Amino acid sequence: MLPNRRQLLTGAAVAALATPAFTTGAAAAPSKIAFNTAGIDAALANLVRDGAVGVTTSVVGPGGTYLSAAGKRDLQKDSARPQDRARIASITKAMIAVLVMQRIEAGQWTLRTTIDQVTPGLYPGHGGVTVAQLMNHTSGMPDGIYSLLPDREWYTWTVQDLEAAVVPYHSEQELVELSRRLPWEFEPGTGWSYSNVGYVVLSMLLEAATGSRIQDVVRDRVFKPAKMQQSRLEESTLVRGRYLLPYGKFQAGLAPLPLVNPSIFSGAGGVYATAEDITDFTGALMTGRLLRKDLVDAMVTPVGAAQQARYGYGLYLINGPCRTAAGTPEVLIGHDGAGFGTRAVSFTTRDASRRMALAYTGRSYVEEGPDPDAAMNAALIAGFRATCPTSAPTTPASGKGPASGGAGSLRL
Numbered sequence: 001m002l003p004n005r006r007q008l009l010t011g012a013a014v015a016a017l018a019t020p021a022f023t024t025g026a027a028a029a030p031s032k033i034a035f036n037t038a039g040i041d042a043a044l045a046n047l048v049r050d051g052a053v054g055v056t057t058s059v060v061g062p063g064g065t066y067l068s069a070a071g072k073r074d075l076q077k078d079s080a081r082p083q084d085r086a087r088i089a090s091i092t093k094a095m096i097a098v099l100v101m102q103r104i105e106a107g108q109w110t111l112r113t114t115i116d117q118v119t120p121g122l123y124p125g126h127g128g129v130t131v132a133q134l135m136n137h138t139s140g141m142p143d144g145i146y147s148l149l150p151d152r153e154w155y156t157w158t159v160q161d162l163e164a165a166v167v168p169y170h171s172e173q174e175l176v177e178l179s180r181r182l183p184w185e186f187e188p189g190t191g192w193s194y195s196n197v198g199y200v201v202l203s204m205l206l207e208a209a210t211g212s213r214i215q216d217v218v219r220d221r222v223f224k225p226a227k228m229q230q231s232r233l234e235e236s237t238l239v240r241g242r243y244l245l246p247y248g249k250f251q252a253g254l255a256p257l258p259l260v261n262p263s264i265f266s267g268a269g270g271v272y273a274t275a276e277d278i279t280d281f282t283g284a285l286m287t288g289r290l291l292r293k294d295l296v297d298a299m300v301t302p303v304g305a306a307q308q309a310r311y312g313y314g315l316y317l318i319n320g321p322c323r324t325a326a327g328t329p330e331v332l333i334g335h336d337g338a339g340f341g342t343r344a345v346s347f348t349t350r351d352a353s354r355r356m357a358l359a360y361t362g363r364s365y366v367e368e369g370p371d372p373d374a375a376m377n378a379a380l381i382a383g384f385r386a387t388c389p390t391s392a393p394t395t396p397a398s399g400k401g402p403a404s405g406g407a408g409s410l411r412l
Helices: 036-048 089-105 131-135 145-146 160-165 172-180 196-210 214-223 275-286 294-300 304-309 372-386
Strands: 022-024 054-061 066-072 248-250 251-256 270-275 316-323 329-338 342-348 355-361
Touching: 036 372, 054 275, 054 372, 066 275, 089 131, 089 196, 089 214, 089 270, 089 275, 089 294, 089 329, 131 196, 145 172, 145 196, 160 248, 160 372, 172 196, 172 270, 196 214, 270 275, 270 304, 275 294, 275 329, 275 342, 275 355, 316 372, 342 372, 355 372
Parallel strands: none
Antiparallel strands: 022 066, 054 066, 054 355, 248 251, 316 329, 329 342, 342 355
């Protein structure tokens, strides 16, 4: 199914390089890694073959962490390396949800805390929306970010069209005001509709409650305790250090997008990080280093109208490629990110014993040709299959992967 304008930003959409360049490494000594990494590297090669410019991954399993990269960091410069940063888009949402849950853990908020209780008048007429409804996309809040994008079929966009939307600075207040011009989707709690601006509002609530910028709050309360030393939440085009340069494939050809401004997402998707930092984040979260166990359990338990999408608080649930000891499909927990010129995905088991994160550049904005998102899904399956604890791996029972666009799959 081809994506519409909204699906393009929600991960349902998705000049190959002749000879993929590989750089690999392992956080643990190679002799200690007790899983076969050949299938992972083959999947990365296929991803580059199908249109990705550069790709990095981190796979945690028996014996340690395997880091790998393929393709080019920048077509004019050098090859991708495992420790290159990438824009991870909506994987950021899980981090913002952690910040909300930390305030609940401290007794400062509850899941029923409303917009008006924290920032009266921020969203007139809808101040009774709760932080829980914002976190699991059951608020009905419209997504004004789409108002910034060209109002025609995505596969007709040019690089100039995209740059006009994503290069300028956009304040959080501007994004909220764009949403306020749109009709409310449904009565809060009665439906499910993915809203980036819902997470922009959560960021504004956190800023009001803490007196600090959301960039500083996530740095101090997520990045530092999770030891994510290469991660930043930014609101400018500046990226410090090496990173995968975003590229988009348009009808006119492949084009770099060096000036993407993450302010268009704020706390909905503005983080850049290494793949290893992302697996460090999911490891810290699932093992209780960021939140109490009962609150992590709440994050990974879809409730109410969010059950249709298998979406908890900032996290999706999908079926993995392996089976449990009872013979049922394992459940993986995570999120994906659909940025401008970039895609990313991160999943973990509940016990954090097996985790994977992957990011690639070279997102396709054309209707025909190879689909790098399908290759991304295949790489995710390869990573978890390689670390499978049983001898009976299987494809997800639903047949849906992170970029399928179906219920239980991933969005931006």
